[in-house]
Amino acid sequence: MKTADFYFDLPEGLIAQTPPETRGQSRLMTLDRATGARAHHRVSDLPQLLDPRSLLVFNDSRVRKARVFAISKETGARVEFLLIKAIDSRTWQVLVQRARRRRGRYVFASDTAADTREAEIIANDNSAEPRLLCFDKPIDEQWIDRCGHVPLPPYIKREDSFADSERYQTVYARRIGSAAAPTAGLHFTTTLLDALRERGIETAFVTLHVGLGTFLPVRSEYIEEHRMHKEAYSIEENTAQQISRARQEGRPLVAVGTTSLRVLESAWVSGTNNEYGHLQAGEGATSIFIYPGYCFKAVDALFTNFHTPQSSLLMLVSAFAGRDLILESYAEAVRNGYRFFSYGDAMLIR
Numbered sequence: 001m002k003t004a005d006f007y008f009d010l011p012e013g014l015i016a017q018t019p020p021e022t023r024g025q026s027r028l029m030t031l032d033r034a035t036g037a038r039a040h041h042r043v044s045d046l047p048q049l050l051d052p053r054s055l056l057v058f059n060d061s062r063v064r065k066a067r068v069f070a071i072s073k074e075t076g077a078r079v080e081f082l083l084i085k086a087i088d089s090r091t092w093q094v095l096v097q098r099a100r101r102r103r104g105r106y107v108f109a110s111d112t113a114a115d116t117r118e119a120e121i122i123a124n125d126n127s128a129e130p131r132l133l134c135f136d137k138p139i140d141e142q143w144i145d146r147c148g149h150v151p152l153p154p155y156i157k158r159e160d161s162f163a164d165s166e167r168y169q170t171v172y173a174r175r176i177g178s179a180a181a182p183t184a185g186l187h188f189t190t191t192l193l194d195a196l197r198e199r200g201i202e203t204a205f206v207t208l209h210v211g212l213g214t215f216l217p218v219r220s221e222y223i224e225e226h227r228m229h230k231e232a233y234s235i236e237e238n239t240a241q242q243i244s245r246a247r248q249e250g251r252p253l254v255a256v257g258t259t260s261l262r263v264l265e266s267a268w269v270s271g272t273n274n275e276y277g278h279l280q281a282g283e284g285a286t287s288i289f290i291y292p293g294y295c296f297k298a299v300d301a302l303f304t305n306f307h308t309p310q311s312s313l314l315m316l317v318s319a320f321a322g323r324d325l326i327l328e329s330y331a332e333a334v335r336n337g338y339r340f341f342s343y344g345d346a347m348l349i350r
Contacts, residue, residue, distance in 0.1 A: 001222065001223050001224065001291070001292065002221060002222055002223070003218050003219075003220060003221060003222070003223055003226075003310050004221075004310070005323065006223075006309065006310045006311075006314050006315055006318065006323070006327075007309045007310050008309050008327055008330050008331065008334075009334070010309065010334060010340060011334065014334060014337065014338065014339060014340050014344075015155050015156075015339075015340050015341055015344075016156075016339040016340060016341060016342070016343035016344040016345075017156055017157065017158060017343070018343060019163075019167040019168075019186070019343045020339075020343070023167065023171075023186070023187070023188075023189050024043055024044055024187055024188065024189040024191070024192050025042060025043065025044060026042070026043050026187055026339070026344070026345045026346055027040065027041070027042060027043075027338055027339075027345040027346070028040070028041045028042055028043045028045065028046065028049075028345065028346045028347070028348060029041075029329065029332075029333060029338065029345070029346070029347045029348070030049060030347075030348045030350070031321060031325070031329050031347060031348070031349045031350070032350065033320070033321045033322070033325070033349060033350065036325055036328075038329060038332060040336065043187045043188075043192070043346055044192060046192065046196065046303075046348070047192075047195045047196050047198075047199045047201065048199075049348065050196075050199075050201055050252075050254065050301075051251075051252050052199050052200040052201055053200070053201075053251040053252065054201050054202070054251065054252045054253075054254050054301070055201070055202040055203070055204060055242070055243065055246040055251055055252070055253055055254065056196065056201060056202070056203050056204070056254045056256055056303075057203075057204050057205075057206060057243060057253065057254065057255050057256060057260045057263075057264060058170070058172060058185055058188075058203060058204070058205050058206070058256045058257075058260060059170075059182040059185060059205075059206060059207065059208050059210075059256070059257055059259045059260045059263070060170070060172055060173055060174050060175055060205040060206070060207055061173065061175055061176075061177055061178040061182060061207050061208060061209050061210060061259070062169065062173035062174060062175055062176040062177065062178065063150070063151065063168060063169055063173070063176075063178045063179070063180065063181050063210075064083070064141065064144055064145070064148065064151075064176050064177065064178065064179070065144055065145055065147075065148030065149055065150055065151070065165075066082055066083040066084070066144070066148060066151045066178075066179040067080065067081075067082055067083075067148060067149040067150065067151040067152075067160070068080075068081050068083060068108060068144070068147060068148045068149070069081070069108070069149075070106035070107055070108045070109075070119065071106065071107045071109065072104055072105075072106055073104070073105040073106065073107060073118075074104055074105070079096065079097070079106060080096075080097040081094045081095070081096055081097075081106075081133065082094060082095040082096075082097075082151060082179055083144065083148070083179065084130055084179050084211050084212060085209075085211060087132065089138035089139070089140070090134055090135045090136075090137070090138050090139070091122075091132055091133070091134045091135075092132070092133050092135075092139075093130045093131075093132060093133075094130060094131055094132070094133045095130055095131075095212075096121070096131055096133075104120070104121055105118060105119070105120045106118065106119050106120070106121075106133075108135075108147065110146075110147055115143060115146060115147055117135050117136060117137055117139065117143075118135070118136045119133050119134060119135045119136065120133070120134050121133055121134075122134045130212065141176060150164040150165055150168050151168075151179055151180055152164060152168065152342075153180065153215070153341070153342055155308070155341060156342070156343070167186070167343075168181050168186070168342075169181065169186075170182065170185035170186060170188065171188060171189060171190055171193075172185070172188070172193070172205065173185075175207045175209075175234075177207075177209035177232070178209045178210040178211070179209075179210060179211050179215075180210045180211075180214065180215050180342075181210070181342065182208070182210055182257045182259045182260070183257065183305050183341075183342040183343075184256050184257030184258070184260075184303055184304045184305055184346065185256055185257055186342070186343070187346050188256070202242070202246065204239050204242050204243055205239065206233065206234070206235050206239060206260060206263045206264070207233055207234045207235075207263075208231055208232070208233040208259040208260070208262065208263045208286070209231055209232050209233070210231065210259055211229060211231045212229035212231075213228040213229040213230060213231040213286070213287060213312075214231065214258070214259060214312075214313070216229065216312075217310070217311065218310055218311065218312055218315070223291050223315060224291075226289060226312065227287070227289070228287040228288065228289045228312065229287060230285040230286065230287045231259075231262075231285065231286060231287075232283070232284070232285050233262075233263045233266065233267070233283070233284055233285065233286055234282070234283040234284075235263065235267055235279060235280070235281045235282060235283075236281060237281040239279075239281070240267075240278070240279040240280065240281035241281075243264070243279045243298075244276075244277075244278035244279050247276045247277070247278070247279075247298065248275075248276050248278075252300040252301055252350075253298055253299050253300050253301070254299075254300065254301040254302070254303060254350075255299045255301070255302050255303070256303045257303070257304060257305075258302075258304055258307075258313050258316050258317070261290075261299050261302055261316070261320075262286055262288050262290065262316075263286070264279065264298040264299055265288060265290065265296065265297060265298055265299065266284070266286035266288045267279055267280045267281075267282075267284065267286075268280070268297045268298040270297055277297065277298075279298070289312060289315075290315070290316045290319050290320075291312075291315040291316070291318070291319050292315070292318050292319045292322070292323055293319065294319045296319075296320065299320075300350070301348065301349060301350035302317065302320055302348070302349045302350075303346060303347070303348050303349075304317060304346065304347055304349070305340075305341065305342065305344055305345070305346055305347070306330065306333060306338060306339075306340045306341065306344055306345065306346075306347060307341070308340075308341060314326070317347075317349065320349055321349050329347070333345070333347075
């Protein structure tokens with residue numbers, strides 16, 4: 001199957017540049033996988049749209065201010081880095097923009113001398129792949145929070161603002177480690193979560209730290225040739241038991257976002273003799289790439305945003321609902337002026 005098979009036309013004006021004025025008031029398209037029926041709602045309608053026996057599974061990873069800027073000591077150019085993963089207290093896996101494909105030294109200036117750092121690229125990979133950046137002094141989450149910026153995706157054509165510090169973060173985020181937000185969760189408010197629970201709908205939280213596996217583009221001509229980068233995840237024992245029990249009871253498992261879905265599908269242990277199986281607790285790393293032809297083991301429904309053309313995320317939702325049905329739904333979303341991508345509207349596929 002070709003990557004080009006997952007292209008669709010999207011007017012630039014439908015790419016959401018800012019979050020909605022009020023969190024939780026975005027539009028919501030529902031899609032019935034069996035009949036192809038679609039309907040239009042608001043995210044706030046979700047408690048009434050879901051089976052009250054449902055269990056919603058969220059990703060509680062917290063986004064760090066992973067976008068940092070430096071000055072090249074060789075050229076004086078301003079260079080942007082995206083911190084992906086710490087190797088140790090001084091060495092980070094990074095993506096680099098507007099940097100030459102060679103080793104170099106950079107100054108991360110700050111208002112205080114204590115926060116100023118120098119760093120050197122010590123691994124010279126292809127510019128589209130991560131490099132290793134070694135700082136002269138350790139950096140920690142406090143330094144990143146003081147000196148970094150909210151890592152808004154490149155299709156948002158503006159600088160990050162103070163408001164993004166709160167709006168590009170889920171209200172339930174608690175485990176820091178993501179270089180991008182698990183954006184389906186941005187729609188949920190404490191009021192909406194309370195309304196879901198009041199209806200009897202359970203919630204559970206797993207963790208997947210969003211990194212290269214989620215947001216790097218598919219560059220191969222054929223999707224089968226694409227290789228995903230590993231992303232770390234963790235599942236607590238009581239959460240695994242809660243989710244396994246719901247599955248065994250035949251209750252709908254609803255993944256909130258593609259990252260939650262990838263955790264569930266990666267850690268699910270299939271049963272035998274027509275048993276449902278169970279979710280394996282613990283820590284791990286997944287490079288699972290879900291595209292049409294994949295057989296889902298755990299998830300019954302998916303709450304998600306509208307994804308970019310030719311992306312691994314679009315391929316995932318196409319595997320869940322069928323490529324033709326997804327592209328028809330996206331075309332309807334375009335006709336109806338839905339907002340797309342991270343700060344955009346949502347879709348419930350069931």
